[in-house]
Amino acid sequence: MRILVVGDGKVGHSLAENLAREDHDVVIIDKSSQVLQKSIDMLDVMCIKGNGANIHTLMEADPKNVDVVIAATASDEINMLCSMLARRLGAKYSIVRIRDPEYNDSLPLLQSELSIDMTINPERTTALEISRLLRYPFASNIESFAKGSVEMVEFRSCKKDPILGIPLKRLMNRKHRAMQVLYCAIERENEVIIPNGDTVIQEDDHVYVAADMVSITAFFKYLGRNAFPVRSVMLLGGGRISYYLSKMIIPLGIAVTIVEIKQDKAEALSEALPDANIICGDGTNRDSLEQEGLTKMDAFVALSDRDEENMIAGLYAAKLGVGKVIVKNARSGYQEVADMLKLDSVVSPKNITCDTILRYVRARSNSRGSSVEKIYRLLSGKAEALEFIARADAAYIGVPLRSLKMRKDTLIAVIVRNGRVIVPFGDDHIEAGDDVIAIAKGSMIVDLQEIVQA
Amino acid sequence: MKIKLILNLLAKLLGMQAISMLPSLAVSIRFGDGDWLAFVQTIVIICALAVPTIVITRKAEKNLGAREGMVVVALTWILFSFFGALPFVLSGVIPDLENAVFESVSGFTTTGASVMPVLEGMPRGIMFWRSFTHWIGGMGVLVLALAVLPSITGRTSHLLRAESPGPSLSRLVPKLGETAKILYTIYGALTLVLVLLLMLGGMNVYDALIHAFGTAGTGGFSNRGLSVGGFHSPWIEGVITLFMLLFGVNFTIHYRLLHGGWREARKDEELRVYLLIAFFGIMLVTASILPHYQGNLLDAIRYGSFQVSSILSTTGYSTADFNQWPQFTRVLLVLLMFIGSSAGSTAGGIKVTRIMMLVKGARKQLRQLLQPRRVQVIKMDGKAVEDGMLSLVATFFFVYMMLLFAGTLLISLDNQFNLETNLTATLSCLSNIGPGLGAVGPMGNFSQYSVFSKMVLSLCMLAGRLEIFPMLILFSPSVWRKQA
Numbered sequence A: 001m002r003i004l005v006v007g008d009g010k011v012g013h014s015l016a017e018n019l020a021r022e023d024h025d026v027v028i029i030d031k032s033s034q035v036l037q038k039s040i041d042m043l044d045v046m047c048i049k050g051n052g053a054n055i056h057t058l059m060e061a062d063p064k065n066v067d068v069v070i071a072a073t074a075s076d077e078i079n080m081l082c083s084m085l086a087r088r089l090g091a092k093y094s095i096v097r098i099r100d101p102e103y104n105d106s107l108p109l110l111q112s113e114l115s116i117d118m119t120i121n122p123e124r125t126t127a128l129e130i131s132r133l134l135r136y137p138f139a140s141n142i143e144s145f146a147k148g149s150v151e152m153v154e155f156r157s158c159k160k161d162p163i164l165g166i167p168l169k170r171l172m173n174r175k176h177r178a179m180q181v182l183y184c185a186i187e188r189e190n191e192v193i194i195p196n197g198d199t200v201i202q203e204d205d206h207v208y209v210a211a212d213m214v215s216i217t218a219f220f221k222y223l224g225r226n227a228f229p230v231r232s233v234m235l236l237g238g239g240r241i242s243y244y245l246s247k248m249i250i251p252l253g254i255a256v257t258i259v260e261i262k263q264d265k266a267e268a269l270s271e272a273l274p275d276a277n278i279i280c281g282d283g284t285n286r287d288s289l290e291q292e293g294l295t296k297m298d299a300f301v302a303l304s305d306r307d308e309e310n311m312i313a314g315l316y317a318a319k320l321g322v323g324k325v326i327v328k329n330a331r332s333g334y335q336e337v338a339d340m341l342k343l344d345s346v347v348s349p350k351n352i353t354c355d356t357i358l359r360y361v362r363a364r365s366n367s368r369g370s371s372v373e374k375i376y377r378l379l380s381g382k383a384e385a386l387e388f389i390a391r392a393d394a395a396y397i398g399v400p401l402r403s404l405k406m407r408k409d410t411l412i413a414v415i416v417r418n419g420r421v422i423v424p425f426g427d428d429h430i431e432a433g434d435d436v437i438a439i440a441k442g443s444m445i446v447d448l449q450e451i452v453q454a
Numbered sequence B: 001m002k003i004k005l006i007l008n009l010l011a012k013l014l015g016m017q018a019i020s021m022l023p024s025l026a027v028s029i030r031f032g033d034g035d036w037l038a039f040v041q042t043i044v045i046i047c048a049l050a051v052p053t054i055v056i057t058r059k060a061e062k063n064l065g066a067r068e069g070m071v072v073v074a075l076t077w078i079l080f081s082f083f084g085a086l087p088f089v090l091s092g093v094i095p096d097l098e099n100a101v102f103e104s105v106s107g108f109t110t111t112g113a114s115v116m117p118v119l120e121g122m123p124r125g126i127m128f129w130r131s132f133t134h135w136i137g138g139m140g141v142l143v144l145a146l147a148v149l150p151s152i153t154g155r156t157s158h159l160l161r162a163e164s165p166g167p168s169l170s171r172l173v174p175k176l177g178e179t180a181k182i183l184y185t186i187y188g189a190l191t192l193v194l195v196l197l198l199m200l201g202g203m204n205v206y207d208a209l210i211h212a213f214g215t216a217g218t219g220g221f222s223n224r225g226l227s228v229g230g231f232h233s234p235w236i237e238g239v240i241t242l243f244m245l246l247f248g249v250n251f252t253i254h255y256r257l258l259h260g261g262w263r264e265a266r267k268d269e270e271l272r273v274y275l276l277i278a279f280f281g282i283m284l285v286t287a288s289i290l291p292h293y294q295g296n297l298l299d300a301i302r303y304g305s306f307q308v309s310s311i312l313s314t315t316g317y318s319t320a321d322f323n324q325w326p327q328f329t330r331v332l333l334v335l336l337m338f339i340g341s342s343a344g345s346t347a348g349g350i351k352v353t354r355i356m357m358l359v360k361g362a363r364k365q366l367r368q369l370l371q372p373r374r375v376q377v378i379k380m381d382g383k384a385v386e387d388g389m390l391s392l393v394a395t396f397f398f399v400y401m402m403l404l405f406a407g408t409l410l411i412s413l414d415n416q417f418n419l420e421t422n423l424t425a426t427l428s429c430l431s432n433i434g435p436g437l438g439a440v441g442p443m444g445n446f447s448q449y450s451v452f453s454k455m456v457l458s459l460c461m462l463a464g465r466l467e468i469f470p471m472l473i474l475f476s477p478s479v480w481r482k483q484a
Helices: A010-021 A033-042 A055-060 A076-088 A101-113 A122-135 A168-173 A213-223 A240-252 A263-272 A286-291 A307-319 A332-340 A349-365 B003-020 B022-031 B036-056 B066-091 B097-108 B124-139 B141-148 B157-163 B176-200 B205-216 B227-231 B234-247 B251-259 B262-266 B269-289 B297-312 B327-339 B352-370 B387-414 B419-430 B451-465 B469-474
Strands: A002-006 A025-030 A046-049 A068-071 A093-097 A118-120 A141-145 A150-156 A182-188 A191-193 A206-211 A232-236 A255-260 A277-280 A299-302 A324-328 A345-347 A372-378 A383-389 A410-417 A420-422 A435-441
Touching (some): A002 A010, A010 A025, A010 A033, A010 A349, A025 A033, A033 B157, A055 A076, A068 A076, A068 A349, A076 A093, A093 A349, A101 A118, A118 A349, A122 A141, A122 A240, A122 A324, A122 A345, A122 A349, A141 A372, A150 A213, A150 A435, A182 A410, A206 A410, A232 A240, A232 A307, A240 A263, A255 A263, A263 A277, A299 A307, A307 A332, A349 A372, B003 B036, B003 B066, B003 B141, B022 B124, B036 B066, B036 B124, B066 B141, B066 B469, B097 B451, B141 B157, B157 B176, B176 B205, B176 B234, B176 B251, B205 B234, B234 B297, B251 B262, B269 B297, B269 B352, B327 B419, B352 B387, B387 B451, B419 B451, B451 B469
Parallel strands (some): A002 A025, A002 A068, A232 A255, A232 A299, A255 A277
Antiparallel strands (some): A182 A206, A372 A383, A383 A435, A410 A420, A410 A435
């Protein structure tokens, strides 16, 4: 497909990188020739310098043949304009980043009037992800599939876990509720392992398990992890994510304390969030953090604008014994450092935005059959969890899994049939309409048939 | 410096060269002039070197930096020139290696400067190879590599940027591999049309191919001592005049002509200036050689337009000995040698875009002197040109001139020829034209230069074809220093 990315910022560049790798024709428009230079050096894309809302610039990108236009400049208004123009000039779909809360309530109207197919608000999406992590603090990452009936959870194995050193096939055999989870993938030293029966979990692995929430909770109780939801949380930084997050979790009865350094911002927040406890103070100052009762908090979320501050504050909170620490990272380069420091829950608005958009594009690019319902990327894209809905006319329907030819380094993790979660064995089969969740190393799979062949 | 990656790429590219010899091998077998063995030997030698290297370095990492890109391009061209020379040596057509390398460099860089005093009666497979190097070198070795093997390495834009002529790399479509394919398709189609038109003028297939390769790559090797003039056909001369100018046009414009029609293409500033230069060049030359042809206007136009088109497109074919023309005309032709054709074409020279930027820059500086507070932005095709680009072009021009003078100085060590010959010989090599004035005029050749001078001129040709910086970088010690 031909994809036009307007705005070569963090999200734009990362999208272009992924889309070009998936063999799409990518055209980038940006006003700054410096950032374009970087993209043209690193990626196989075409770059056009100019304003994406300028009709001449857009015409250069040949909008008649554009399949998806993604507007991700710094300005919401330019994004909307540019998407509208591109659609009028012939682009087939448009995705627009709109982040200002002011536009929140008018989104449905804007979408229909400006013919926008999808809007994305990175801060709100990130807040949603954080709220899930706060509900299940044992997970360093969590993603739900099949309309919430299956959860895939990442955790880091530690020394006293009873599952270490035992081959998975023996773990899976035990008739214990806590053992009814599927081990989807293991990350060890930056490599992804798609496990089989003989794989053994070692200390410090990142393990991804999938099952319904009851089994998952039982599993973590068995591991001796903290499975209680968070009741109180301290947020560092009073930005948009903090605002959206507070809006989401205060109604759940979680006590929110926000530490914001700027007086006017703190006042505005206090006005917008009357139920939150807003503190005007320096979040990097340990005394002020302790004074506001950090030690008594169930969770600490570092959401300031600076990645470094977030990591340091997060480490400090972890040292004080706060049960759940989540840090925001805007740049992806720090992912490995955060991992080394054992900061497990790192959220990146950039990655979340990219994943959401990629999922949309991938669904549009599939013209053949069972489209990808959901994509969740593990270890910055080295592996993916994909959700498909099986189609009635596919060759794999009704064939026992053991007689199907599986693609290398892939795994059928879970089958959901009429709301019932099946952790499949060789005798199980796929039926039409099943939700199938598969794990695949590498990326670029758009169809279930690429994974299983009859 | 990622030596392993570089070796891996070079070996793959060499393998491609071996494949590119197959058409010549077929021709030599078809005509049976006894030169087929030379090709087989060369192909075996290349494979014996390339295949083990590919196997040993197959696990090299794939990320190519800008520096490695330039180094790979420069080394590729040097290796291609060397191995491309082997058929000449092995067949005995050019027995000594230094002359054969000169001929091969001249072929790949589409210069067309020859050291062969006699062309008639040579084995036809070898002569085919000699012209075929023009065709490959014209559009570029790496463009070809990318068109057939798009996944040859990651970050391929560094390779293409170092090879394609002009200040910046323009993409026709988002994917570079696709762009390369389109470029070669247009190139091949135009060449095919040219072959057919030449055959319509009475050439046989073989001669038509030889001259189509020479024209398409803007090279200038012929299989006749008198070059295109040897055919005495106004039709052939007319067709070649037109196509030399066509191949001097940016291929982006050919692409746009196919897609958006003439209106899209006409907007291009460089194209207009290029055509104006060609038009006024032909007018001035025709007017000035009128007395030389005893006032015969038709002859003057015929010979004038051919020579101008040949020099401007840096092809170097000739239908008349312009060495004998009036002084004014000769100087005019030397000026055209500097300019060359459009960026993104198969031609050499400084390029019309760069000249335009230099002129606009000079005008800006002059105005600045008169009105120091005046704010001016230089525009090309209605878009602002950044200062970085301008200073790069100015630097390019300076280094071009320095190389010209350095080359002239070095080949003057021979103490054989006068300044006119030496200067135009160097310029002709640097701009990838072929003939110069004096002893290296259209009727002369380069065989009398010493081995050292031939090496200097070969380096000039390579530097000219790769637009200088990739070649100069090879000689910079910091490139080879070990660091991240």
